[in-house]
Amino acid sequence: MRKTLLILLGAIVLTAAGVGLYIWLSGGDAGNLVVEVTAPERVQVGVPFDLIISMDNASNQELRDAQLTISLPADIVLTTTSSNKTIENKKLGAVPPGKLLQETVTAVAISGENTVKSIKVSVSYLPGSISSRFEQTATTDIVIVESGMFTDIKTPTKVLGGEDFTIELTYRNISEKDFSNVELRLATPPTFVLKSASVPQSATGLWRIGSVPKGVEGKITVAGSLMGQDDAVFEFRLKASASIGNKSYPISEKQASISLSPSPLSLRLTMSGASGQNGVVLAGDYLTYTLRYANTTDVALKDVVIHAKLTGEMFDTNTLSTNASFRSQDNLLTWNASQVAGLASIEPARSGQVSFSLRAKSSQPII
Numbered sequence: 001m002r003k004t005l006l007i008l009l010g011a012i013v014l015t016a017a018g019v020g021l022y023i024w025l026s027g028g029d030a031g032n033l034v035v036e037v038t039a040p041e042r043v044q045v046g047v048p049f050d051l052i053i054s055m056d057n058a059s060n061q062e063l064r065d066a067q068l069t070i071s072l073p074a075d076i077v078l079t080t081t082s083s084n085k086t087i088e089n090k091k092l093g094a095v096p097p098g099k100l101l102q103e104t105v106t107a108v109a110i111s112g113e114n115t116v117k118s119i120k121v122s123v124s125y126l127p128g129s130i131s132s133r134f135e136q137t138a139t140t141d142i143v144i145v146e147s148g149m150f151t152d153i154k155t156p157t158k159v160l161g162g163e164d165f166t167i168e169l170t171y172r173n174i175s176e177k178d179f180s181n182v183e184l185r186l187a188t189p190p191t192f193v194l195k196s197a198s199v200p201q202s203a204t205g206l207w208r209i210g211s212v213p214k215g216v217e218g219k220i221t222v223a224g225s226l227m228g229q230d231d232a233v234f235e236f237r238l239k240a241s242a243s244i245g246n247k248s249y250p251i252s253e254k255q256a257s258i259s260l261s262p263s264p265l266s267l268r269l270t271m272s273g274a275s276g277q278n279g280v281v282l283a284g285d286y287l288t289y290t291l292r293y294a295n296t297t298d299v300a301l302k303d304v305v306i307h308a309k310l311t312g313e314m315f316d317t318n319t320l321s322t323n324a325s326f327r328s329q330d331n332l333l334t335w336n337a338s339q340v341a342g343l344a345s346i347e348p349a350r351s352g353q354v355s356f357s358l359r360a361k362s363s364q365p366i367i
Contacts, residue, residue: 064127071121073118153168283363287358317331
C-alpha cells in the first residue's frame, strides 16, 4: 500500500514538473506583448486620418517573425495602398525584449455617414524558441460623421413633361483640410435633356472643379427638361470625389427625385388616309391629321396655343390645307384663339380638335 502511494505521489510530482516545464518553454510572459491602436474618435467622410499602432514587447525574450494585420470595415480604406484594401498585412520581423514599435498608417472613410465602425489590429509572433504562434489584438471604435465636402442637389418636386426647369448643385468644404482634384458628377435619367449649365462641363454630366480649400463653396445651375409618362418618378444623383494621395476617392453623394405632373391639356394625335396595309402610308396618299385636346384640370385654361411641327422629307407642304398659321422655314403649324375661338378659354373637362391635311410626296427625295 505504501509502495503504491509513493508511486502515485511520484507520478503527480512528475506531472506537475511537466506542467512547469511547459509553462517555462511557453514563457510565462510569452503573451506579454501589449498592442494598442489609437485613432480619432470622430472622422469625416473623405478626410484622411492616422491610425497609430503601438506594440510593446514587455516580455523578457525576443519575439520572432512578428506580423501586423490591420482589419478595416468596408466604409474605411487605407490611402497608402494602390487599391481599396480593407485588410493590410505587414511583416515586422524580430522584436527584442523591452522594445516598443510604432506603426502609423493613413486611412479615409469613403461612406457610412453617421455610423460607428470598429477597427481591429492583430500582431502574431513566435516567442523565444517556441514554434507555436501567439497573437495579440486591439480594437478601437470610430464615429463616422458627415462628409468633409458638403454637397446638395435642389430640384423641383414636380414638372410637366417637356417643361424647362433648373437644377442647383452646391458644394462646400466644411473640413479643416483642403481638397484637391475635386470632381462633381451628375447622373440623370435617359430622358433628361440638358440644355445649359452655368459652369461648362468637362464631359457629359462631369465638372472638374480642381482645388477646394477649406471654407470654399461653389454652385452650378443646370437647365433641362424631362419626358415620360404622367406621374413617373425620376432620380438625379450628385457624386463628389477628390484625390487623396495618388488616388481619387468618393467623398459625398446626394440625390433628388422629380415626378412628372399630368399635363393640364391632354393631347391625342390621329391620322387617316393611309392606303397601305395596317395603316402604312404610301407615296401620294392624302393624309389628314387630327389633334384632339381636353382640359384635365378643374380651372379654365386661357389663351391656349397649340403647335405641330412636320418633320421628315415626305410631306408635300404645297398641298397643305389647314386653318393654322404655317411657318415654312421650319414647317411649324400654330393654332391660337385667332384661328380657333375655343382656344381663348377651355373650360374644365371641355375638349376640342384642330386638324390639317396634306399629301405624301409621290417619290422619296434622293439625298
